[in-house]
Amino acid sequence: MLKNFSKESLWLPKNEQLHITFAHVISPDSKYKIDRTKLWKDLHPEVKRALEEITKKPLNIEVQFNELLSFQASIIVKGYDNGSYDKLRNKFIKLFNLPDESRRPPNIIHATVARFRNELPFDNVKTVTDGIGVSFTDSTQKLQLIHEEKIFVQSHSVISSFPRE
């Protein structure tokens, strides 16, 4: 079914780009009153401490992915856990001063598996996902604080991993 889409209209992330977004610290698409470089310099120590705090106990969050959802701009796999993601995300943003302009953490667990160049008619998108059953379990054992250099985490550098390796 993917053959029905041109290279120009559909993009599939490479394996190493697959991730669950845990939380934004400085959102790529938000405008800030303070210069980003200065903001990051100020935030980095407290964000690091917050991540150290929430990963004091080893992470071992089992996520069951069992839904493939189509949207006009993307396709995602949605997962479910025992509530650990929600608790950790809420704890994380209470441990430092998350800028008002930054996106709040997502309230779902998902990984984006395809993106469309332009918003396509929904029926076209549905043809990709109709009839595909998804079922796999992933175990989250580490979080990475990254600097995204190209949108959709196509290019990024890992600043630190937590728990510390």
Next chain:
Amino acid sequence: MAESNKPIDHPLEYTIPSEFESKSDGFIVIAPLSEASKQKYTGYKRSC
């Protein structure tokens, strides 16, 4: 291994639409998927 030299799993990985070439400057916390999940993804891509 440089990203451009990494093996690809599907021809649609080759071309990144120009709209996706935008530079970013964000600081984000992510959980990378496990190797086993990435292999599943490869399987799904090939089967579609």
